[in-house]
Amino acid sequence: MTLKEFWHRLGSPRWFYQISGHFGWAFGALALGLLVIGTFWGLAVAPPDYQQGNSFRIIYVHVPSAILAQSAYMLMGAAGLVLLVWRMKLADMVLATTVPFGMSMTALALFTGAVWGKPTWGAWWVWDARTTSMLVLLFLYIGLYALRQAVPRQETAGRACAVLAVVGVVNIPIIKYSVDWWLTLHQGATFKLTESPSMPPEMWLPLLVNVLGFYCFFGANLVGRLRLEILRREHGTAWVQELMAGGRT
Amino acid sequence: MSFGSLPEFFAMGGHGLYVWLSYGAALLVVFFNAAWVRFARRRYLREAADRMQRYPPAMRAAQETESGRL
Amino acid sequence: MNPKRRNRLLIVLFLVAGSAATLALVLVALNDNLNLFYPPDQVVGGEAPVNTPMRAGGMVLDGSVARADDGLGVTFILTDYQGSAFTVAYSGILPDLFREGQGILVQGKLGADGVFQAREVLAKHDETYMPPELVDIARGGGP
Numbered sequence: 054m055t056l057k058e059f060w061h062r063l064g065s066p067r068w069f070y071q072i073s074g075h076f077g078w079a080f081g082a083l084a085l086g087l088l089v090i091g092t093f094w095g096l097a098v099a100p101p102d103y104q105q106g107n108s109f110r111i112i113y114v115h116v117p118s119a120i121l122a123q124s125a126y127m128l129m130g131a132a133g134l135v136l137l138v139w140r141m142k143l144a145d146m147v148l149a150t151t152v153p154f155g156m157s158m159t160a161l162a163l164f165t166g167a168v169w170g171k172p173t174w175g176a177w178w179v180w181d182a183r184t185t186s187m188l189v190l191l192f193l194y195i196g197l198y199a200l201r202q203a204v205p206r207q208e209t210a211g212r213a214c215a216v217l218a219v220v221g222v223v224n225i226p227i228i229k230y231s232v233d234w235w236l237t238l239h240q241g242a243t244f245k246l247t248e249s250p251s252m253p254p255e256m257w258l259p260l261l262v263n264v265l266g267f268y269c270f271f272g273a274n275l276v277g278r279l280r281l282e283i284l285r286r287e288h289g290t291a292w293v294q295e296l297m298a299g300g301r302t
Numbered sequence: 303m304s305f306g307s308l309p310e311f312f313a314m315g316g317h318g319l320y321v322w323l324s325y326g327a328a329l330l331v332v333f334f335n336a337a338w339v340r341f342a343r344r345r346y347l348r349e350a351a352d353r354m355q356r357y358p359p360a361m362r363a364a365q366e367t368e369s370g371r372l
Numbered sequence: 373m374n375p376k377r378r379n380r381l382l383i384v385l386f387l388v389a390g391s392a393a394t395l396a397l398v399l400v401a402l403n404d405n406l407n408l409f410y411p412p413d414q415v416v417g418g419e420a421p422v423n424t425p426m427r428a429g430g431m432v433l434d435g436s437v438a439r440a441d442d443g444l445g446v447t448f449i450l451t452d453y454q455g456s457a458f459t460v461a462y463s464g465i466l467p468d469l470f471r472e473g474q475g476i477l478v479q480g481k482l483g484a485d486g487v488f489q490a491r492e493v494l495a496k497h498d499e500t501y502m503p504p505e506l507v508d509i510a511r512g513g514g515p
Binding site: 157277 | 304305311314315316318324325327335340342343
């Protein structure tokens with residue numbers, strides 16, 4: 054299948070529904086395996102930090118949730134662009150179904166950050182550039198959710214959300230570079246693209262496993278939500294009626 | 303292994319409250335995301351099946367024709 | 373790409389570029405206010421406000437921590453290791469990570485005498501994480 058064919062087929066929710074069932078399960082199984090290994094490794098096997106002791110272990114849930122919160126938003130930005138330019142049905146479904154997941158990841162990153170901040174910084178919350186831009190991300194997710202609820206017509210709601218999602222993408226580089234551009238209490242990035250992480254492998258390997266695990270979980274969760282959304286929105290079509298009648302969903 | 307015994311593991315060197323709060327929250331978020339999909343899907347399929355039984359497609363098509371909504 | 377889509381794409385790109393530019397201007401205008409604290413050179417150089425609640429930060433100078441006789445009061449010097457330093461007076465419990473050479477943030481007021489009266493002391497750490505044994509080796513102590 055060429056890229057162009059793939060692109061055209063993505064326009065068909067039916068095609069996506071047919072192929073997605075299996076790899077949804079594959080993502081789910083991978084996520085379960087990776088998360089069990091990574092969490093056990095990080096909680097019990099990895100050494101404590103020389104300064105922070107065992108509270109350092111919060112990194113193994115804090116960093117993955119923060120990365121996923123931003124990745125989910127980037128996906129929504131891309132889906133918003135595709136919806137606005139190509140009017141693809143599936144893009145609007147991605148835009149709608151990613152919101153709750155991304156919101157929960159942002160909330161988790163903020164919560165674990167607060168719980169990590171108390172024993173290390175000495176404060177639950179500090180209004181520095183990193184924490185504030187992350188809070189803005191949470192409000193963007195809440196805004197996207199509210200906007201979709203507020204606009205009754207699906208097509209209009211989709212386009213309004215797409216505009217908000219695409220414009221909101223400018224917040225992502227601000228989150229990423231906030232710790233470099235301004236003086237913050239939050240430390241610099243754990244994983245950098247150009248340098249190796251400033252900790253030994255026995256500390257960053259479990260983190261990498263958990264980050265991959267969270268990505269797989271996102272994949273599985275998104276596929277699950279999308280398949281349900283397809284059934285809901287396409288319920289009047291012959292192929293969904295046929296699926297339902299045959300009990301082969 | 304970083305810990306010698308189970309109580310030591312749970313105590314997390316005095317930071318147990320913070321570590322377990324974080325991991326507890328993470329578990330909840332992952333669990334509810336996964337559970338929501340299963341729950342919502344099952345409920346939707348059940349409701350759709352009910353609708354299907356009450357108004358089979360053929361009957362609904364006939365109704366719609368009668369009421370002039372084609 | 374057909375012309376209709378190309379137009380839509382241009383509109384979206386224009387929208388993103390416009391909002392990014394607006395935000396960039398706002399952030400540049402706010403630049404100093406977005407910093408969480410004043411570094412030592414600004415505190416010493418008189419750029420930080422006097423007798424106004426604010427935050428300042430720096431590294432705890434080695435050997436500068438002096439505890440008062442009552443056991444709670446403490447003074448220490450925060451430095452940037454580049455020639456600027458100021459004294460902090462604080463009374464209360466210090467965070468676990470407080471130690472010499474550690475990045476520290478203090479919240480309070482800068483007195484006219486140049487001594488910072490802190491109400492709150494926060495510890496800042498960097499993204500370097502290390503197991504305790506490795507630190508001993510790095511310091512030449514061995515495990």
